[in-house]
Amino acid sequence: MHSATFWPCILLILTECSIPSRESDTSSPEGLVPRSICFNELLFNPGEGEIAWIEFYNPSGHAQNLTTLRINHRYSTGRKGIPRAFPAEKPWLNPGEYLVLSENTEKVLLGYPWGRRKAFVETPELPGIYKNGGCLLLEDLSGNVLEELVYGPELHHPVLRETRGVSLEKITPVFPSAQPSSWISAASTAGFGTPGMKNSAFLAPGGQNAHFGFYPAEKKPGGISMQYQTDKAGYTGTLEIFDPEGTSVRVLLDQQTLSTSGEIYWDGKGTKHQPLRAGIYGFSFELFHPEGKTLRWTAATLLLPASP
Numbered sequence: 001m002h003s004a005t006f007w008p009c010i011l012l013i014l015t016e017c018s019i020p021s022r023e024s025d026t027s028s029p030e031g032l033v034p035r036s037i038c039f040n041e042l043l044f045n046p047g048e049g050e051i052a053w054i055e056f057y058n059p060s061g062h063a064q065n066l067t068t069l070r071i072n073h074r075y076s077t078g079r080k081g082i083p084r085a086f087p088a089e090k091p092w093l094n095p096g097e098y099l100v101l102s103e104n105t106e107k108v109l110l111g112y113p114w115g116r117r118k119a120f121v122e123t124p125e126l127p128g129i130y131k132n133g134g135c136l137l138l139e140d141l142s143g144n145v146l147e148e149l150v151y152g153p154e155l156h157h158p159v160l161r162e163t164r165g166v167s168l169e170k171i172t173p174v175f176p177s178a179q180p181s182s183w184i185s186a187a188s189t190a191g192f193g194t195p196g197m198k199n200s201a202f203l204a205p206g207g208q209n210a211h212f213g214f215y216p217a218e219k220k221p222g223g224i225s226m227q228y229q230t231d232k233a234g235y236t237g238t239l240e241i242f243d244p245e246g247t248s249v250r251v252l253l254d255q256q257t258l259s260t261s262g263e264i265y266w267d268g269k270g271t272k273h274q275p276l277r278a279g280i281y282g283f284s285f286e287l288f289h290p291e292g293k294t295l296r297w298t299a300a301t302l303l304l305p306a307s308p
Contacts (some may be wrong), residue, residue: 058093084125091197166186201260203233237288
């Protein structure tokens, strides 16, 4: 087992390496699209018993008339498929609203039971979606392409060995769908998909600062809650817990893909799920980004005795 000494403070260490990043940088405001609907999430390679689905989102301040739009796909030859209308029962997409299209809502929710049901609308047939990759189009009634999404396994997080059942999420909705760096895998901590909900990889156009801390400030017996936030999408994280003597007692996260913000709860139990005694426990939270950036926090806090 690892051992370490912790003091009741929080440290932040940032390390950046010169590993090449993706071609485009989504932190630049130059890529904003003044459109009221966009591709926002896609499951193109479903797991066993699952089916494909597409999520749209309206990031604008006004409603979008869906009857004026069509969904299509493009073959590898460049030829377009047959354009498909949005379901008639959903003629408008309001500001800040999500829309998930699938051929069977119940099948999707079996794989993602936390999905927001009221965002789902069934359609008789989705455009061509292929597990090895393809191209989706959003068109007007004249066939002009408004949005184009070229998707494939290469857009997934590089640490994932298995991508079946893992959706692709748009990091910042207002950035172009055609830009590869706009997309990344849904986090494992979010169940690998967030249909009808804010994406686990979501970042506002202005970005955000990284932090880690305990929440709430007042301690509750028998467990500890933590909150974190990252400065970009795509981190994997390892969270290890040490007892008052500095001995490792639990690895709560082990190189898991993370949401850009979230909460983590430790139930006060060790590796074998045995209750641990009260005392000061140390936490080591290390995040690694494929571009080479590392975030490290070490902190300590009091674990109160569990209630009888």
